[in-house]
Amino acid sequence: MSSSLEKNMLILRSSDGEEFIVPEVVAVMSKAIKNMVEDECASNTIPVPNVDANILAMVIEFCKKHDESEAEAASDLKTFDSEFVNRGQEALYDLITAANFRDVKELLDALCQNVAEMIKGKSVHHIRIQFLGYQLFEILTSNFIWNIWCDRDFD
Amino acid sequence: MSDFFPDEIVVEILHRLPTKSLIQFRSVSKSWYSLITSPNFINTHLNHSLTSNTYINSYDNLPLMIVRQCVSSSDPRTEHYKLFIDSQDSFDEYKELEFPIKSRRLHFFFAIGSVKGLFCLHEQDRYFLWNPSIRKSMAMPKPTVKTSMHYHGFGFVPLTNDYKLVRIADLYPTELPNVEQPTTTTTHIEVYSLNAGSWRMSSTGSNSYPDGITISYSGRFAAYLEGAVHFVATMKKTNDKLILSFDLCDEVFQTMLLPDGIVGPLTKVRTSVFGGLLSLLCYEDTAANKSCSIWMMKEYGVVDSLWKQFTVDLSGGITELLGVRNNGHILLEANAPSDWVLSSYDPSSQQIKNLGVYASAYRFVVDTYEENLILLDKPNDAFSRRRVSRKRKDRFDQSSQARIDALVIDIRRQHREYSLQFEEIKREIEVANVAIARMGPQHHAEDFAKLYTFLLPLQLRDVSSNEQIDSMTLTATSQGSVMNDCDVAEKLSSSCVLGKGVGVKGKDLNGCTSSGQGKDLEADLIKMKAKSDEGLKKLSQIKDIIMQIISKSLKPTDYSAGI
Numbered sequence: 001m002s003s004s005l006e007k008n009m010l011i012l013r014s015s016d017g018e019e020f021i022v023p024e025v026v027a028v029m030s031k032a033i034k035n036m037v038e039d040e041c042a043s044n045t046i047p048v049p050n051v052d053a054n055i056l057a058m059v060i061e062f063c064k065k066h067d068e069s070e071a072e073a074a075s076d077l078k079t080f081d082s083e084f085v086n087r088g089q090e091a092l093y094d095l096i097t098a099a100n101f102r103d104v105k106e107l108l109d110a111l112c113q114n115v116a117e118m119i120k121g122k123s124v125h126h127i128r129i130q131f132l133g134y135q136l137f138e139i140l141t142s143n144f145i146w147n148i149w150c151d152r153d154f155d
Numbered sequence: 156m157s158d159f160f161p162d163e164i165v166v167e168i169l170h171r172l173p174t175k176s177l178i179q180f181r182s183v184s185k186s187w188y189s190l191i192t193s194p195n196f197i198n199t200h201l202n203h204s205l206t207s208n209t210y211i212n213s214y215d216n217l218p219l220m221i222v223r224q225c226v227s228s229s230d231p232r233t234e235h236y237k238l239f240i241d242s243q244d245s246f247d248e249y250k251e252l253e254f255p256i257k258s259r260r261l262h263f264f265f266a267i268g269s270v271k272g273l274f275c276l277h278e279q280d281r282y283f284l285w286n287p288s289i290r291k292s293m294a295m296p297k298p299t300v301k302t303s304m305h306y307h308g309f310g311f312v313p314l315t316n317d318y319k320l321v322r323i324a325d326l327y328p329t330e331l332p333n334v335e336q337p338t339t340t341t342t343h344i345e346v347y348s349l350n351a352g353s354w355r356m357s358s359t360g361s362n363s364y365p366d367g368i369t370i371s372y373s374g375r376f377a378a379y380l381e382g383a384v385h386f387v388a389t390m391k392k393t394n395d396k397l398i399l400s401f402d403l404c405d406e407v408f409q410t411m412l413l414p415d416g417i418v419g420p421l422t423k424v425r426t427s428v429f430g431g432l433l434s435l436l437c438y439e440d441t442a443a444n445k446s447c448s449i450w451m452m453k454e455y456g457v458v459d460s461l462w463k464q465f466t467v468d469l470s471g472g473i474t475e476l477l478g479v480r481n482n483g484h485i486l487l488e489a490n491a492p493s494d495w496v497l498s499s500y501d502p503s504s505q506q507i508k509n510l511g512v513y514a515s516a517y518r519f520v521v522d523t524y525e526e527n528l529i530l531l532d533k534p535n536d537a538f539s540r541r542r543v544s545r546k547r548k549d550r551f552d553q554s555s556q557a558r559i560d561a562l563v564i565d566i567r568r569q570h571r572e573y574s575l576q577f578e579e580i581k582r583e584i585e586v587a588n589v590a591i592a593r594m595g596p597q598h599h600a601e602d603f604a605k606l607y608t609f610l611l612p613l614q615l616r617d618v619s620s621n622e623q624i625d626s627m628t629l630t631a632t633s634q635g636s637v638m639n640d641c642d643v644a645e646k647l648s649s650s651c652v653l654g655k656g657v658g659v660k661g662k663d664l665n666g667c668t669s670s671g672q673g674k675d676l677e678a679d680l681i682k683m684k685a686k687s688d689e690g691l692k693k694l695s696q697i698k699d700i701i702m703q704i705i706s707k708s709l710k711p712t713d714y715s716a717g718i
Contacts (some may be wrong), residue, residue: 116171
């Protein structure tokens with residue numbers, strides 16, 4: 001690896017060991033990584049615990065786009081944001097956790113806005129299930145009980 | 156997403172929600188309730204919606220304007236507040252808001268101001284705050300100085316997140332008990348702060364109040380901008396016009412003398428805010444010249460930056476300029492055959508379009524509709540409620556009371572039945588649980604324990620719903636249509652949410668407010684009864700299923716135990 005590469009590039013290692021080479025300007029959009037770089041405790045590889053390769057790739061894609069398009073029109077960026085965050089709930093949850101943990105403000109903003117859009121017309125009942133993990137009768141009867149009692153073997 | 160979000164993320168998400176959702180989501184959990192109603196959250200939510208696009212956070216993502224329409228031809232006189240969609244080519248009515256405060260006199264209220272979605276109104280010495288977006292209103296205490304001559308300014312203090320109302324009262328010698336200088340009037344400055352919840356004489360205000368001026372009465376809002384309210388005043392000696400501003404944070408008066416050439420001696424001047432700038436509306440009313448010029452102050456506080464935006468010809472029956480639309484058109488009040496009508500004026504083509512909103516003169520109010528959670532943390536208004544309930548009880552018709560009582564008894568009975576059924580299921584599960592724990596493999600017992608823990612909280616919630624019905628009927632009957640519909644709606648929705656087990660969904664009733672009138676309450680109760688009927692049916696189905704499962708699962712274990 002050449003020295004120039006090392007100067008401007010950082011290597012991020014996800015929780016499952018995959019490594020990503022990203023420009024420093026992109027990586028420091030995460031305040032947590034920025035602090036590490038400024039304190040010079042990031043020698044060459046920065047471990048990113050709690051974030052797996054899949055999610056880390058998404059976060060890097062988002063940061064790259066935001067870094068490149070600083071000069072671009074804000075409306076373009078907005079459409080990118082809304083498309084980017086339009087994902088399944090599992091990925092959304094992981095992304096929010098990652099963005100919160102690594103302190104990537106732009107991403108967190110976009111994600112929270114997306115969740116807000118998702119839940120703003122929903123009922124209280126719905127929120128309880130989604131946010132607080134309440135299990136309700138509907139779930140009990142339709143899936144939960146049948147899974148537990150009907151799908152087991154009685155030997 | 157079945158896991159919990161960290162608290163700070165939940166707060167971030169809630170900040171981005173419109174007020175209507177937040178009002179509903181108060182009943183999600185106790186912690187959400189205390190979070191959403193905390194003053195801190197209310198302030199940060201406001202700041203958030205101010206920094207983002209003005210209307211993007213509103214429930215329907217529409218650019219809305221609120222219009223006050225006072226109809227004097229109807230009996231009794233009614234004050235309407237309507238929302239209009241302010242789009243490029245049209246100005247269509249969206250919905251009417253329910254105005255919760257009833258006047259005790261034949262007059263309409265005096266609208267003192269509207270700031271960040273909060274309205275301030277008064278009638279003699281009764282003062283009210285009203286937040287239409289959460290349907291909550293509040294009566295302020297009465298001011299200490301009694302006088303007939305007063306000027307008001309209402310605004311927001313960004314530094315302390317406070318709302319203040321300043322009342323400038325001129326006291327004539329006859330109104331003072333001990334008169335030392337019998338010929339002069341004295342001026343008292345009184346300030347109401349929402350955070351403090353009380354009126355206070357402002358000594359800094361009295362000290363900085365300039366001598367020798369009179370405030371011109373405009374009958375309009377004193378323009379609020381940059382944390383200060385702005386009046387137009389006249390020097391007594393020279394008859395020069397000036398802008399008198401009162402900084403709501405420091406409570407200090409300041410004057411800005413208008414440069415020559417803007418106003419003549421006969422010009423009527425009003426302050427206003429057009430396009431986010433402090434503006435002066437200068438009405439000329441002479442035989443030769445009937446017009447209104449709009450002067451805008453490009454740089455706040457610099458009188459030399461005043462420039463004439465345009466002039467509207469008033470000879471065509473236009474009486475007043477009210478506000479500006481998103482597309483730059485001016486909303487104004489025009490003379491119609493028997494009434495006055497809200498019209499839209501295009502400055503470039505000078506065309507006037509009738510918007511079809513008829514009302515009596517000089518009482519139109521037009522403002523951008525903003526959503527705000529303010530007053531949500533304030534206690535309900537005991538003062539007004541008491542007053543109203545006495546009147547209302549007389550009007551409350553006996554037969555509808557009887558019907559409501561019967562309905563309440565019915566619903567209670569259903570709830571009791573529901574709890575009994577519930578107990579039965581619980582007992583069955585308990586028995587099965589014990590049996591399985593004794594003889595079955597370990598993980599089966601765990602399954603039962605899981606089921607049991609899910610049933611328990613549901614049952615607890617159901618018991619509390621009985622109390623909720625109590626409180627609902629109590630509030631609805633004792634509380635008039637005048638105050639705090641929001642409160643009843645909230646009780647209704649939470650009772651329904653708590654009665655979740657009975658199949659009542661909060662969403663259905665959140666929308667409908669009991670305005671406290673018997674009819675509405677009755678309709679709500681009938682709805683609730685239907686829901687609990689449905690819920691009972693559902694429960695018995697569930698019971699069947701559970702019984703089936705239990706008998707099925709117990710059989711093999713019994714059998715193996717037998718061996």
